[in-house]
Amino acid sequence: xxxxxxxxxxxxxxxxxxxxxxxxxxxxxxxxxxxxxxxxxxxxxxxxxxxxxxxxxxxxxxxxxxxxxxxxxxxxxxxxxxxxxxxxxxxxxxxxxxxxxxxxxxxxxxxxxxxxxxxxxxxxxxxxxxxxxxxxxxxxxxxxxxxxxxxxxxxxxxxxxxxxxxxxxxxxxxxxxxxxxxxxxxxxxxxxxxxxxxxxxxxx
Amino acid sequence: xxxxxxxxxxxxxxxxxxxxxxxxxxxxxxxxxxxxxxxxxxxxxxxxxxxxxxxxxxxxx
Numbered sequence: 421x422x423x424x425x426x427x428x429x430x431x432x433x434x435x436x437x438x439x440x441x442x443x444x445x446x447x448x449x450x451x452x453x454x455x456x457x458x459x460x461x462x463x464x465x466x467x468x469x470x471x472x473x474x475x476x477x478x479x480x481x482x483x484x485x486x487x488x489x490x491x492x493x494x495x496x497x498x499x500x501x502x503x504x505x506x507x508x509x510x511x512x513x514x515x516x517x518x519x520x521x522x523x524x525x526x527x528x529x530x531x532x533x534x535x536x537x538x539x540x541x542x543x544x545x546x547x548x549x550x551x552x553x554x555x556x557x558x559x560x561x562x563x564x565x566x567x568x569x570x571x572x573x574x575x576x577x578x579x580x581x582x583x584x585x586x587x588x589x590x591x592x593x594x595x596x597x598x599x600x601x602x603x604x605x606x607x608x609x610x611x612x613x614x615x616x617x618x619x620x621x622x623x624x
Numbered sequence: 625x626x627x628x629x630x631x632x633x634x635x636x637x638x639x640x641x642x643x644x645x646x647x648x649x650x651x652x653x654x655x656x657x658x659x660x661x662x663x664x665x666x667x668x669x670x671x672x673x674x675x676x677x678x679x680x681x682x683x684x685x
Contacts, residue, residue: 425647428647429644429647432640432643432644435636435640436637436640436641439633439636439637439640440633440637442629442630442633443629443630443633443634443637446626446627446629446630446633447626449625449626449629458629458673461633462629462632462633462636462669462670462673463670463673463674466636466639466640466666466669466670467666467670469640469643470639470643470662470663470666473643473646473647473658473662474658476647477646477647477654477655477658477659480650480655481655483650485650485651486650486651486652486655489650489651489652489653490652547652547655547656550652551656
C-alpha cells in the first residue's frame with residue numbers, strides 16, 4: 421500500500437518532469453497537442469500537486485511533533501512526561517487516552533462544526549506570532565477551556581458516569597461548572613513547576 | 625511567448641522542489657517555507673503562464 425506521503429513525492433516528481441518538457445522544448449506549443457501538454461504541465465498538474473502538498477502539510481500540522489517544533493512549546497511537550505497522574509495532559513498522553521502522536525491537537529481543538537478550521541487558523545496565527553511577533557509569556561488559552569472538549573470523549577464512558585459526574589452533568593454541558601478550574605481536575609501543564617517533578621521514561 | 629513559458633516552467637519547478645524539501649521535515653519552519661517560498665514560486669509561475677496565454681499574439685492561419 422502506497423502511503424499518502426509517497427504519493428505526494430511521486431506526484432511532485434511527475435510534475436517536475438512534465439514541466440521540464442515544456443522548459444526544454446517550449447516550441448512544442450506550436451501544435452494543438454503541445455498547447456494541451458503545456459496547459460497540463462504549467463497549470464493543472466502544478467496546481468493539483470500544490471493542493472495535495474498543502475493537504476499533506478495540514479495533516480502533519482496535527483502531529484505532536486509539529487506543535488513541539490517551536491522552541492516556546494518545548495516545556496509543554498516535556499510536561500507530557502511528568503510522572504504524576506494528577507497532571508491531566510500527562511495522564512492522557514502516557515496512557516494513550518488520546519492519540520500520542522496527535523496529543524496537542526486532540527485536546528486543543530474545538531469539537532464543533534468549524535473546530536478544525538478554527539484550529540488551523542489559530543495555528544497559522546501562532547506561527548505568525550512566533551516568527552514575526554512577540555508570543556505571550558506565559559502562554560494562555562484564547563478562551564476558557566470548554567467542557568465540550570472533555571465530554572467529547574468522556575461523556576458516555578462507564579468510568580465517567582458515576583453519581584458525582586451525573587449529578588452535575590447539565591451544569592457541565594452548559595459550562596456553568598468547569599472541569600478544569602472547579603478544583604476537581606485542575607493540574608495541567610504547570611510548566612513553571614517542571615523543575616520540581618519526576619518524569620516518566622517510556623521503554624524504547 | 626516561448627521565453628515566458630520557459631520562465632514559468634522554471635518557477636513552477638522551483639516551487640515543486642521547495643514543496644518536496646518542505647515535506648522532508650515536520651516542523652513549523654518547513655510549513656512556512658512551503659507556504660511563503662513555495663507559494664511565491666507557484667503563484668508567480670502560474671500567473672506568468674496565464675499572462676503568456678492572454679498576451680500571446682493570435683497566430684495567422
